[in-house]
Amino acid sequence: MRRIIIRRLVQIIPLIFAVIVMNFVLIHLAPGSLFDVMTSEQQITDPAMLDQLRHTYGVDQPVTVQLAKYIWSVMRLDLGYSYRQNAPVFDVIMQQLPATLILMLAAIGIALLVGVTAGVMASIKVNTIWDNLISLGAVFFFAAPSFWLGIMMTVMFAVKLGWFPVGGMRTIGVDESAIGAVLDVMHHLVLPATALGLFYAATFARVMRASMLEVARLDFVRTARAKGLSGGRVVLAHVMRNAMLPIVTLLGLQLGTMLGGSVVIEAVFSWPGIGSLLFDSVMSRNFPMVLGVLILGSLLVAVCNATVDLLYLRLDPRIKAR
């Protein structure tokens, strides 16, 4: 157990290094630079002022020196300073990362709950109308763009019915107790988490159904039935537990894409997460911010994947930490 954690942590170091180098190169290959964007926005034309800013932003040095300096500062756990936001990169990200984490966790929760339940239902009632309906729903939510789903849900549940707020994370301008604040965030969370989660639920449902059907044919299930266990117990404790393995694999793979997918949902629901920051930073070629988000993002995904590995151990004791 400890070995697996340590090994995972050690693997993160070259990963982060690769993330920095690749993205640094990519963003410098894209035409236009932070310097261009900043000076054009600020309408600065005075050559002396331009030189001074070049020096302030550190773009008067060769790109390789900039990269080396950046890596050195990351090694000292310093993500740098964003002149665009006039604040340290880490501070800006930390203001917005928690919102994205909450949204991701809630979406994963919904995806697992809905997806696994639907998959199990479909496999139990295989080839019935229920199975077909669930498959239809899965195809629909898989195919529907999440931003469209988000807008439709907003129109339906926020504008027409008024059950949920239109966007944002908190009711603005209201001072609440801690419990009130949590409930308020949860109220705001329902629509975006559902819109984001249903897409993944669709894949989970399909994979779960297939996996359940496969496991259900195995010998140990027949044994379980033969020794007189109830149908529900066989399904939940024997079939489902073994059928969960592909879901866990899928979950680990999709955590990364979920971080990307949340960008769109955050835009639709004006969720104050990392998505808009990342988008804006890419558009303005603000590479310290882009790299900062990607480093923290890859750390997050790496930690999640390590957690998934640990989950494997728990689900299937035959897998041993080597």
Place this chain on the structure above:
Amino acid sequence: MSGFSRRDFLMTTAGAALASGFVGSSSAATGTPKRGGTLVGTWGGFEPQSLFVPAGGGSSPYFTSTKVFERLLRLTVDLKFEPVLALDIKPAEDFRSYTIKLRPNVTWHDGKPLTAEDLVFNAMEYWKPISAGVTLDALEGAEAVDPLTVVLKFKVPVPEFFLKSVLAGKAGLVIPKHIYAGSNIITNPVNNTPIGTGPFKVKEWVRGSHVEFARHDGYWNAGLPYVDKLVIRWWRDPASRSAAFEAGQLDIGTFNPIPAPDIARLTGTKKFVAETKGYSNSAWITSVEFNQRREIFKKREVRQALLHAIDRSFISDTIFFGRAHPSIGAIPSSNSIFFTKDVQDYPFDVKKAAKLLDAAGYPVKSGSRFKMSLVSAGWFEENVKIGQYLKQAFEDVDITVELAIPDRATSLKRIYSDYEYDVAVSNNSGSIELIPATTQYYTTDGIVKGAAFRNATGYSNPKMDEIVGKMAIETDEKKRVSLVHEFDKLAAIDAPILPMVDLEPVTIARADVRNHSLTADFMGESWAEVWLDR
């Protein structure tokens, strides 16, 4: 140019000097103002990078910072200057110095008083080197005569309308000396929690969501602001803004907050109004630029032919859903002081375009006259469609078009740094005063490699430079207007760059939001007088 005279604008500041409050003059100002409530506003763009960007930084930080900082003057919708922090601004006989009388008893949000020292600091350390730049090149010095009087000195005569425009414009925010002195103004972290003299104080900025402003109780204009709280929220998606309006979670949005087809739907319910006033001092245009560094486009006949090939009505009616109109000359028609119709016009005429191209020496050879690289700056959604339309329009006169619609950073680089285009579609927003925002697209000194929203075409005409040079120092406003007309005529004939359409941005507000859109640049106003009738 009706209703404007030199006397008018000289009188306005002096006449209103002693008035302690602003005078509302729009139809939106009906009934007795009510105090209280929370006003939630937004605009048709995204969150700013910082609440205040000293050097400008675009519309979004301008929107947020102007709720906190004020200027000496402001320009009303009928283009008259009204006093804000200054009671009076008077030129000397020779127009080489101006005496500014400050309003007494104005305090910053931290309780310190606004003094002449603040103003001297702003003039020499902030406006001249950072916010106004070349605009205030002629500014030589600033001197505090007494605690409330400042004299600005200039190298050359400076027209009164020009100076007042600068002071009432985007560059004229007054920032506190005691906070900024001795620091790098541009990178000072306080720019994220600015401290000004305005009606609203920054309470909390939740990045990615909104900024909350609280009422500044010590505001000099007693009784204002009317609302207790102002919240500026950002949505990244126009359809989400419509939904927020309909769900009652948004009161007012400036600069096209919602998709054009939604405007009729929302105003049809009578719960919302669409207001086009309040944009004349920040008039947006979509322009077409011709790179003079390329042999073909250096020929004036080619440029004129291409202008004839563009159906501007199609652009305004179809692409902008009627929220734009064809431009005439280089000056937006909303500029009632300087606009003139008396310039070379380019009606849509494909046959004429073809004839002009033939005459210019570019007949159709094996299906094509020549090849053109067309760059449409992708920062506005409409520019994507305009780029596609222009490709078709130019292909209709047998030109082979290679269209590129790059993102913001790439567009800036291709058009303004590398000059890597033949024909470009870009935008800008100009003030009523044409120097320098409009003129720098046409003058030789407007060519600054790498500096955006300037002369990127390489056009250089001594005659043009001479006219603009005269405009800069002509202090007789009547003569100045005729100089501007000369400028406009030459710009329209030479056509290195011309606006295709004047945009008509719209403000959407709930019907119970009162007293909005009273100034020539409402988005950049303090919103102290806006009140809620509920």
